[in-house]
Amino acid sequence: MGAKMFGARVPRLEDPRLLTGRGSYTDDFHLHGMLEAAFVRSPHSHAKIRAIDKSAALAHSGVVAVYTAQDLPTHLRDQTVPFQVPNPAISQPFQQRLLEDREVCFAGEPIALVVAESRYAAEDAATLVEVDYEILPGASDAKEALAEGAPLCHAGSPNNEGAKYTVGYGDLDAAFSGAHLVHREEFWIHRGGGFAIENRAVVAEYDELRDMVTIWSATQSPFLVKQNVVDMLGWESDRVRVIAPDVGGGFGPKTVYYVEEALIPVVAKELGRPVKWIEDRRENFLATNMERDQYWDMEIAVDADGKLRGVRGRMIHDTGAYMPWGIISPYISATTVPGPYVLPAYKLETRVALTNKVAVTPVRGAGRPQAVFAMERLMDRAAEKLGMDRAEIRRRNLIPTEEMPYSLGLIFRDGKPMTYDSGDYPKCQAEALRIGDYDGFRARQEAARAEGRNIGIGIANYVEGTGLGPFEGATVRVQPSGRICVYTGGGDSGQGHWTTLAQVCADKFGVDISEVDVQTGDTGTIASGVGTFASRIAVNAGSSVHLAANEVREKAIKVASHLLEAAEEDLDIEDGRVVVKGTDQSVGLAEIARAVQGMPGFSLPGGVEPGLEATHYFSPSQSSYCNGTAVVEVEVDIETGHVEILNYAMAHDSGTLINPFVVDGQVQGAVAHGVGNSLLEWMHYDDNANPVSATFAEYLLPSAPETPNVDVVHVESPTPINPLGVKGAGEGGTIPSAAAIAAAIEDALSPFEVEISGAPVTPDMIVGKIRAA
Amino acid sequence: MSDRRTVSVTVNGQSYEREVETRLTLADFLRHELLLTGTHVGCEHGVCGACTILLDGITARSCLMLAVQANGHEITTIEGIAPNEDELHPLQQAFQDNHGLQCGFCTPGMLTTLLEFLRDNPDPTEREVREAISGNLCRCTGYQGIVNAALDAAKRLQAQSGD
């Protein structure tokens, strides 16, 4: 039997290709006769379109076609993007049209599509499309957008409220009236984008002979693309194949279906030539969804011993101009507040504001960093006012492990009552405090202050619902060569699914992972799929691989028992061969696979169905809840306002680990995203919602010198929800980051009594607060 | 009507000659004329570093050069780093062994940047490595795997040259 693969820290199978330039990303496809597309996008956040003149563009050398809304097939002219996740709380579910020719509602909204022999020619012609705009005032800030008399995001709508809902449980009045301490505070979290280094990209080809459209898209969710193409364009499902090839990072925004993914196939079919559209970075800043802007007005009630009595408040969520994913992000925010704590009463009223910005859909963390920021800052305030240590107040309120599974009294975004399935929150916090040397910190701080250095420490806890349904599937097939293939529907955008899913599979056959080929993200390889988002692949696809591989293993043993003339219970699988225990008799997987292909005229051995393969679709009964604690130590230069992260400790519980190496990478990367949101990333808009930061020189992503090494310790609380015991790991690092960093900065500045109630925290903000103190 | 020139370059030891528009960037030339798609384009304004190549042995952002400017020069891209089809360069091997990549999109720029850096600084500190790749954005890894890979590669390369 080979070394156990599941749980091993093995290097990735993906890497040799990617390290030698042999990856195939969407822009790497060069199809015969391929045309390239460029978009004409609104330069204004809000405007009426009076007229569009495309004649000069059409006459430009190299241009093949220019499409406006009126040039699209009739049934698509007013077609909007399908509304993905409806909810009765949504009163104004505005959705984007393929091309707009009446009213543009965000800067970057597509108006025309130019198709030419090269991208250069297409861009030349795009500048020649003349659009006559009547500029309208824009709704920019979410809070102001909900005020009486604010400019309307969509002309003619009654107001800018897109949705309104309340979640909660318990007796708030009793919680607050009997409290020893009540504290109220407002918080603000700014938006941030995914900013994968690869932008979005679509190539579409229509094969007239087979009447088949193939779409390559840099998407996290090829099956969602296919479903939307089918729904929107009215094409037959079996005439559409969507492939997510190598995808250069996703982080949420590539989950969602975009108009470009409908338009490019439409024009490729119309023109009878393959068409490529590669989003450039400016388009990415304007037209790829972002997240996060929220205002919170919150109140906490605690007893004298620090025990939580209740939390209540209001939140305003900026959803941008359209709501393709409804209220997913703000709803997750609302249900994330209680976190790992015993919270007897909770209530949050949320109002969702329409603003003239690109749509808001989940970005790594998906509504949780904001909620954790609000809750964890409230915990810090309570500790401060009670004169209690910040770690201690948390410890006193953590849900005891013996109370798992723990029911919260809320309904999660998966429609199921929120029940934490497993987790050891006290241990997780204790581990983070240990590796962050929390106990030694006050001495460090004192020593630093003696040298005139201002250092501080911050803690934040979170619980995150991961592994969401509905399902993901996997086919496991042993090829006639004996190599094992695994197919699953979600795309890989760097998560290492080729490796981790191979690890789940390989042990069933006692082989090395190099014997397993995993193919992801191709609707041509498996009948159904969903996508890679909501930290759901290890749970859903991993469990499907486990179940399918078990079935293939059983079948291999059954067939082998006939081939070897031995009883099934005397057989085992080692090194890819079925062996008769205690003998040297065996038969290889290749031979078994060939045996179940059959011989003309003969029955299959043992009456089995043909093919050494199986397909399973795992559908979880509910989300599995991962959790973690971040402990962050920072130094603040009180003169410049510069924040340096000295130490970043993270205890992380995502259940059983398939590959700790890969999970470490997920946590480290997610932390970096959180560091960006905490200190650097700021998307500036003017008062009319026109973007001001549309380059990487203005919107600052963390680079290597600003990003800390993260000390990760894994606490493993297997979930009973799926057969592997795994939970999602892709987002946890991001979620507590802003809360912990803000707390650390505040702690460093405690001599000045500075309060940090928002993120990102910029140097001028810090200096300004110190000077005002 | 478009302004065109003939460009002759050596890329990864192989000579190429193409007639192209003079406004064509070197990145697009490598990717779409020579079909060497290992070099990636992430921002086209010189910040992300994914398009970094070696021009006569020193790094340059290929989105900030015109293809015509490379005429007569030697270029190394990610496709030209490994010694042969079956083996990885020690730097590439260190990337695999230290989880120095996830989606692989920034990787071409990281590798070319670090090749130059480790040649000029064979025994760097972690801080020096971090500053060396400060002009290369990665959204996946948090840089930790990349920095570890670079430090590991330095050791491997030193051991190799010491043989």
Add this chain to the structure above:
Amino acid sequence: MKPPPFTYHDPRSIDDAVGLLAEKDNAKILAGGQSLMPMLNMRFVLPDDVIDINLIEELSYIREDGDALVFGGMTRQRDIEFSELVARRCPLMKEAILNVGHRQTRNRGTYGGSLSHLDPSAELPSVSMAQDATVTVRKKGGSREIAMADFPMAYMTPSFDLDEMVTGIRVPLWPEGHGYGFVEFARRHGDFAMASSAVLLDVGAGGRIERASVTVGGVGPSPLRVTAVEDALTGETGSAELFTEIAEKCREIDAMEDVYAPAWYRQHLAAVLTRRALGKAFSRAANGTEMNLR
């Protein structure tokens, strides 16, 4: 984001380059390309002609010329960074150049390009200002020298004409044993600074400041010499108290304000960074004393 159409020229001599500049109405000089190329890709500039000066060998040099260093306009930032001559005779420039962008951009970026682009935060214009450099610009039929003090005309706009190009820079040197300090504050390593301070001190016996040059970058529309600070320092004996007090005058600089930083913060940084740079410079001067004003 693809460059607009243009006609490309690659002259081999300065004469040919300025000849083209005289002839073409809407031409742009392409030096290192680290600023022009992004602007072309974003179509922020739409030149009919691009004149690439990378093949003009006579534009690339660093030489000692009496009490000055002279540089060609196409001298790359990389060459400055690795020049022993610069490190020895003009250490302020060496210290500053390490803050310019990243390895990849310094490999291509040029001295003349940086001056012509004239970003208010750019290091080389600040150093040139601090060292009282003169810039040689040439057009068809003649050249002229522009003192650095007169070089900026407005925000990112140098005072030479559209048919002129930067061919050389003359950087007068300070005496052996002078103190120097370049300090900047950027959000990320290699970014354009929010503010910077470049200080040169000629320190006599007993720590007496004989001559001071103080330049603040990134605060005003172009690098600014802070004469109020220079005057207040001259003749005084260097000390931590003196530097702390006098650096405060930087708060009076007329500062820019944008979404990235309020004016007061830029003024504040100017004062902080100038104090730090003064401390560094005084510590390094042969007749100075070690102090840490960090």
